[in-house]
Amino acid sequence: MGMNRTFLLKRILTLILSMVFVFTIVSPQNLACEEATTNDYRLNKKYLIGFGNDFFEVVKSPGSWDSKDWWRLTAVLGTGALLYAFDQKIHDWSQDRHTPETEDLAQFGSSLGNGLFLGGLITSLYLGGEIFDERGLRKTALLSLESWLTAGALVIGLKAIVGRARPYTGMGSHHYKPFSLTSGYHSFPSGHAASAFAVATVIANQTDFILADVLAYSLSTLVAISRVHESKHWASDIFIGSAIGYFIGKKICSLHRDQDKKNIQLGFCLSPNVKGLTIKLYF
Numbered sequence: 001m002g003m004n005r006t007f008l009l010k011r012i013l014t015l016i017l018s019m020v021f022v023f024t025i026v027s028p029q030n031l032a033c034e035e036a037t038t039n040d041y042r043l044n045k046k047y048l049i050g051f052g053n054d055f056f057e058v059v060k061s062p063g064s065w066d067s068k069d070w071w072r073l074t075a076v077l078g079t080g081a082l083l084y085a086f087d088q089k090i091h092d093w094s095q096d097r098h099t100p101e102t103e104d105l106a107q108f109g110s111s112l113g114n115g116l117f118l119g120g121l122i123t124s125l126y127l128g129g130e131i132f133d134e135r136g137l138r139k140t141a142l143l144s145l146e147s148w149l150t151a152g153a154l155v156i157g158l159k160a161i162v163g164r165a166r167p168y169t170g171m172g173s174h175h176y177k178p179f180s181l182t183s184g185y186h187s188f189p190s191g192h193a194a195s196a197f198a199v200a201t202v203i204a205n206q207t208d209f210i211l212a213d214v215l216a217y218s219l220s221t222l223v224a225i226s227r228v229h230e231s232k233h234w235a236s237d238i239f240i241g242s243a244i245g246y247f248i249g250k251k252i253c254s255l256h257r258d259q260d261k262k263n264i265q266l267g268f269c270l271s272p273n274v275k276g277l278t279i280k281l282y283f
Contacts, residue, residue, distance in 0.1 A: 039256075041139040043126065051146050058150055058251050076243045080236050087173035087234040094229050102229060109226030112219055113192030118148060118199055140206040143256060144199045147249040151198040154244060155191045164188035168231040190233045190241030196220040197242045201249025220245075 041047070065073075083090070111117055122144050129137030163178040164187040165171035177185045200216035207213065224238040233241075 040135055041129075041142050043142065047142060054146055054252060054255050055150055055153075057255055058248060061251060072247075076240070080240045080243075083236040083239050084173070084234075087236055090235040091167050091173070091228065091231070095231065098229070105222075106226040106229040109219075109222035110192060110230055110232075113196040113223035113227075115195075118195055121199070122148070136206065139256070140203060143206070143252050144202040147198040147202050147245070147252045148195055150252065151194045151245045151248045152191065154248070155189055155194045155241065158189055159186040159191070162188045164234075164237070166232060167234060173234050187233055188237045188240070189244060190224065190227050190238040192227050193220070193224040193233075193238040193241035194245035196223040197245030198249045199245075201246050202253055205249070205253040
């Protein structure tokens with residue numbers, strides 16, 4: 001009981017320290033400067049409606065892909081297929097190299113990809129934006145939330161349809177049970193990897209601070225690798241999951257970058273000497 005309590009306290013402390021560190025890196029002064037627009041990014045009805053619109057834009061986006069997008073998909077699927085061929089060997093190699101140190105690191109990495117940590121991080125960013133009245137922080141938080149939940153919805157659907165056995169079941173890398181409700185058959189793709197990269201990609205896109213980008217993607221990579229080390233996923237699972245999170249994060253950010261650029265602002269100037277109307281167009 002004492003050891004379990006110590007382990008739990010260590011995990012909670014690790015999560016708190018990690019959140020403080022990331023929040024320090026993604027501080028208001030490090031966020032990319034943005035012109036004020038009509039969208040102030042607050043958690044309200046307008047945001048929820050926009051979230052729904054963004055979700056459907058992501059879902060239907062393959063219909064507007066160009067040749068570069070299809071080549072990217074081919075590269076991702078090709079790499080995934082290559083990893084799939086070596087999944088069992090990669091898993092066995094990883095399990096043969098377990099040490100107390102790697103197990104602690106894997107537990108830490110895995111915790112960074114769960115809902116407790118990501119939800120706490122997003123909440124911290126949003127509250128920071130409200131407290132400091134920083135639109136950039138609120139935008140980062142809300143776009144991270146969109147990316148995280150959108151990636152999660154896609155991953156949950158794929159897990160249920162594919163039904164791939166997890167490594168710890170001992171069934172092997174080619175065993176499937178489609179439409180299973182059992183967690184042991186929800187290996188493909190990795191939800192932790194998808195979630196971590198979905199949030200990390202938004203943070204990286206919303207900052208002008210290179211260290212924040214390096215930290216975000218490094219921690220996400222640690223999350224993904226940890227899932228293989230803990231025998232929760234195969235290498236191809238984490239690769240495809242990471243790609244899903246990354247490209248959804250990119251798409252969400254691009255939707256709002258275009259949205260900001262298309263905003264039209266009207267301004268009135270009234271004084272004893274000057275009367276006028278100003279129009280600002282963002283291209």
